[in-house]
Amino acid sequence: MKVFIHQKDNWPEFTWRSNDFMNLLSEARNLQGRLLGKMGTLGFELRNEALLDTLTLDVIKSSEIEGEILNPDQVRSSIARRLGIEIAGAVESDRNVEGVVEMMLDATQKCFDPLTIDRLFDWHAALFPTGRSGMYKITVADWRKDITGPMQVVSGAMGKEKVHFQAPDSDFVEKEMTQFIDWFNKSKIDLVIKAAIAHLWFVTIHPFEDGNGRITRALTDMLLAQSDKSNQRFYSMSAQIRLERKGYYDILEKTQKGDLDITAWIIWFLNCLINALKSTDSVLIRVLFKANFWQKYIDIAINDRQRKLLNKMINGFDGKLTSSKWAKIAKCSKDSAVRDINDLIDKGILQKEAAGGRSTNYELIGMPAGSRVGKGEFHP
Template structure:
């Protein structure tokens, strides 16, 4: 019976005295550290404008994927525009952003751009308020900028679609949350553990407590990014853990559940985290490829005559266009007539910049030549 009562790690007598076997992941940690250093070095050779472009791409991806993990799909243009505005970058085709987009961006930038500032209860409450500007999660009113109250029963961590949820573990009771978070915040600000290992532990510890009624996953990932930025000694982000966790989501929930139901030796969690980080660092090649393609493209076409609409749409295509490009979409985005859109497109085809997609449908789609889109 006592075993049933202590099913989760936060119920163990010596919680939260985590232990781990460093020798089991020393090679992985060295590989992650090596990749971090090489990436920062590579980015420093790019020059200011290209580095900003890569930074904007990475931050946009991070915000989009962190929300996607929670089943929320944000508008990529709004996210990109919001980040660019806050970082003082000029981008083509900037749009206004919804309050919920602004809130997620605000939290993530506070975590990464001010990564060396300490965490406080107030700061976490500010992040939570930014995530839920209307005081609601979907249709439901929730407790915002305060620890959860558990008025509708125990906090369970679930994944899966509505009606097919899988319960992974149950968090500590709400009357314990304040004490638990005080202990975590003190450790976060003062512990001298290696910063990459610390990011793994902080993520697990925060998710275990699940201190808020909603938004815990996004805040856990912001804290992770914050410590990884410290480990890089840079507030500029060029890789996305959220994007990688999104790809490895099933494995993430599996290892989370296994760790929650195990003992306080969290070696298997740290190993999973380091593998995920290594995959995230290796995945930056696609961001770099796009950024370098764009720089090379404009260098090659420095003397090519184009109007503002064409430049705007080409930039959009290279930034990761949502869906297929048609003449109708061109007209809508460029705010011009369909005839003008067709003329713009045909002109770029004649100049060898655009081509018709091979797979035709009811409407003709266009793509950039030479960019494997």
């Protein structure tokens, strides 16, 4: 019984009904143009700040979808170094952070370069610099071998597993990928629709033993950058997919168990893209707030610990800031943290949160609620 889409006789001759999503495509294209125009009015430094924010969010959320939590400071520092952007408080980054940043920047900053097998293998090697995924040794920079059995997406307890998807047999991967890469480089269809198809096609082939999701999203970003005619990224599909993760897996499973008419998948993808484009308002609000914030307090004495924590709060610290957390992140004593905080309260920069609780929490005065670009606390 041919259960999965890649087992259909005409695979991968996808079909779709353009009339069903033409309005969505027009809306997405309009939002892309408006966003690029809006970002074009910013000065060089603010545009770099927005770019750095977006790329940092994209890398963090793409890894988070796979259950891997990256240190935001390391991600931000790694991206800044590679783009030649100077930031305060830059830190050294772990190899796994450097690898995923290297892949995402290669995909977006060199979006107009052709896709090749070697390029994909380089990305895969960057994701797994030790040759292992967690504790397990995996095949790196080569197609999967299926030594332990077919590549499956499974849920449920042992003995009661549910197979959501089974990828093509490893014997067919090289041929599948040769066809995919040729299409990726030569197809002339609308680039937004092409991004939707490439995402589905690549993740269905599942050519690697691990890392397929992150590479899929890198390819998606690559084609969306081409569609923007710009390697500067100001919106994150990965962040939006993370927010809509349940819907993403539902439509993906339904499509992979369906026929070759992928209209429903394209409609979902376009809606996700539209939501991603609309969410960039929070990035712009935060970037403008940060620029105005430091200009406002340019003549106020602020020590290095205070500057570090204030930047963290502006950049997206979304937990409850207490004196204990301040001390831990600033690597200082609790007494020093309290003095830092009280000094900023006296200067009208911080205030106690109105909501009470077991601990006293602090917030920036005037911080717009819509400026937070991520959820969850920064990890010191």
